Amino acid sequence: MALRTTDYLLGPVRLTDRHIEALFANIDGPDAKDREFVARLRHWCGVAGVDDANALSQMIWETDDMRAPRWNRDLNPAGIGITSDGTVQPFDLTTVDESARVQVQAIYAMVKKAWHPDVPMPDGARSWMDGKWLPKVRAANYPKGVDQVQDQHITYGDPRWPDATWAVDAAYMGHVERFNRYVPGIPDQRPAGTQTPPPPKEEPPVSAFPTEPNVNQPVIYRLTEDYGRFGISRDQMLTVRGNKFEGRWGARPVSVFCHVQDGVTPGSLSHWSIVDASSTVMIQRDGSILQVIDEDDGPWTNGDVNAPLQEAAWLIALGGNVNNWSLTIEAEADASNVLTAAEEDAVVWQIEDWALRYPEIMRRLIQATFGHYAVNSVSRAFCGRYVAGIDARLTAWLVDAGTTPEPKPAPKPISLYPAGMTPQLAKRFYELHGPLTFSWTSKEIGFDDTRSEVQSWLIRGAASIPEGGDWSQGRWPFLVDVVRRGRSNNVHVYQYSDGSVYPKIVRRDELAKAA
Numbered sequence: 380m381a382l383r384t385t386d387y388l389l390g391p392v393r394l395t396d397r398h399i400e401a402l403f404a405n406i407d408g409p410d411a412k413d414r415e416f417v418a419r420l421r422h423w424c425g426v427a428g429v430d431d432a433n434a435l436s437q438m439i440w441e442t443d444d445m446r447a448p449r450w451n452r453d454l455n456p457a458g459i460g461i462t463s464d465g466t467v468q469p470f471d472l473t474t475v476d477e478s479a480r481v482q483v484q485a486i487y488a489m490v491k492k493a494w495h496p497d498v499p500m501p502d503g504a505r506s507w508m509d510g511k512w513l514p515k516v517r518a519a520n521y522p523k524g525v526d527q528v529q530d531q532h533i534t535y536g537d538p539r540w541p542d543a544t545w546a547v548d549a550a551y552m553g554h555v556e557r558f559n560r561y562v563p564g565i566p567d568q569r570p571a572g573t574q575t576p577p578p579p580k581e582e583p584p585v586s587a588f589p590t591e592p593n594v595n596q597p598v599i600y601r602l603t604e605d606y607g608r609f610g611i612s613r614d615q616m617l618t619v620r621g622n623k624f625e626g627r628w629g630a631r632p633v634s635v636f637c638h639v640q641d642g643v644t645p646g647s648l649s650h651w652s653i654v655d656a657s658s659t660v661m662i663q664r665d666g667s668i669l670q671v672i673d674e675d676d677g678p679w680t681n682g683d684v685n686a687p688l689q690e691a692a693w694l695i696a697l698g699g700n701v702n703n704w705s706l707t708i709e710a711e712a713d714a715s716n717v718l719t720a721a722e723e724d725a726v727v728w729q730i731e732d733w734a735l736r737y738p739e740i741m742r743r744l745i746q747a748t749f750g751h752y753a754v755n756s757v758s759r760a761f762c763g764r765y766v767a768g769i770d771a772r773l774t775a776w777l778v779d780a781g782t783t784p785e786p787k788p789a790p791k792p793i794s795l796y797p798a799g800m801t802p803q804l805a806k807r808f809y810e811l812h813g814p815l816t817f818s819w820t821s822k823e824i825g826f827d828d829t830r831s832e833v834q835s836w837l838i839r840g841a842a843s844i845p846e847g848g849d850w851s852q853g854r855w856p857f858l859v860d861v862v863r864r865g866r867s868n869n870v871h872v873y874q875y876s877d878g879s880v881y882p883k884i885v886r887r888d889e890l891a892k893a894a
């Protein structure tokens with residue numbers, strides 16, 4: 380009669396009111412909130428088929444017997460999203476019912492790699508859970524076969540991923556022993572005397588999305604180690620590796636951008652050490668991949684938004700710089716956009732690998748795979764045209780797995796001005812306090828609809844208008860400041876009255892021209 384480390388994380392509920400009273404008699408001063416939480420946790424465990432004994436045991440351990448500020452102040456039941464004492468909780472929870480739902484979904488997803496459909500994800504936690512927790516449990520390096528209490532403590536096999544499934548803490552499994560002391564007589568999950576657990580029953584797949592690439596993994600180089608092979612010095616490597624938005628400025632990868640280098644990788648790398656450019660990976664004619672910028676950082680590949688196409692509207696409407704929402708590929712090719720067969724295979728493998736690791740990309744894979752021309756149809760009208768062939772191969776991959784891909788919209792330009800809004804009106808909102816002047820620029824910064832930050836502002840504003848509404852129902856923040864950041868002040872950050880920002884990379888060759 381006990382909770383055991385070999386019990387399954389998923390199982391029927393087994394705690395009774397008598398167990399809960401025993402628990403509360405053993406910890407200091409549980410309050411009404413604590414009692415309400417336990418009731419909600421038991422409820423949602425029942426809905427999702429999550430073992431309530433382990434869930435509550437984990438909660439009691441993680442919150443230091445419900446005394447931790449993380450619990451009493453932030454309502455975080457189990458350190459979710461909190462990697463150290465100094466971490467600010469990355470989402471808000473407003474009720475203990477929300478706390479219970481987040482914990483139940485986190486445990487459920489560890490085993491099922493998906494959310495339980497009947498446990499509503501709290502609005503405040505959705506983007507973090509979708510953007511961080513789900514990719515974590517679906518990552519290629521996530522340990523296989525996680526389904527027992529002790530699996531909450533398994534660390535990832537690949538040493539580059541020093542994470543555990545739940546906690547890296549030598550004392551972590553102590554929560555089981557301690558809980559059994561607080562709450563005697565927990566019914567066994569399996570019949571007494573069972574030494575080895577029966578194999579979990581075969582479950583139908585959680586979705587019809589593909590589960591592995593249909594192309595062999597190519598040779599992968601890393602710029603941090605292999606820079607010499609690509610003809611650049613260590614200093615040049617460090618410079619190129621610095622060409623990024625560190626930490627993506629609050630965004631995350633939801634799209635893939637395909638580019639052509641108009642040259643070969645050694646030449647491009649050498650050029651990038653002089654101008655301000657980079658990409659997540661480069662792909663060579665021999666079919667090898669070179670990892671350049673870490674996926675956690677925004678690469679400097681997509682340049683300026685300039686007369687973007689309708690297909691990119693959803694991405695630009697997310698706000699900020701498109702690079703921060705993107706993983707990028709620079710393929711060796713000239714303006715004809717013809718790749719070698721090995722190179723095309725490597726592009727397909729890379730995008731499939733990303734889709735498998737980033738569920739938001741997988742969910743709308745064809746719409747999320749762009750050629751550069753989609754955000755700059757003027758000066759990059761031919762960059763990434765090979766994406767049409769890649770789309771066809773990704774479509775076949777999805778169809779083989781039983782998924783019907785969403786079609787790409789017709790390639791037509793976005794109309795920048797929504798119904799009823801004239802350029803004069805837009806200018807008035809944008810420059811509510813007049814164009815800004817700064818000592819570091821010779822001209823005033825104001826409304827100019829050929830500039831990327833203004834185009835992004837118009838597209839974002841239009842996206843805020845309810846279906847069928849006119850411009851007056853949209854949100855039109857005004858420009859309040861432009862600050863310079865980065866090496867040689869090359870990142871110009873446009874700041875708006877609603878707190879949003881648009882970081883723009885001004886390439887060093889352009890800065891030199893302007894000076």
Ligand SMILES: [Zn+2]
Binds near residue numbers: 638680
């Ligand atoms: Zn490009």
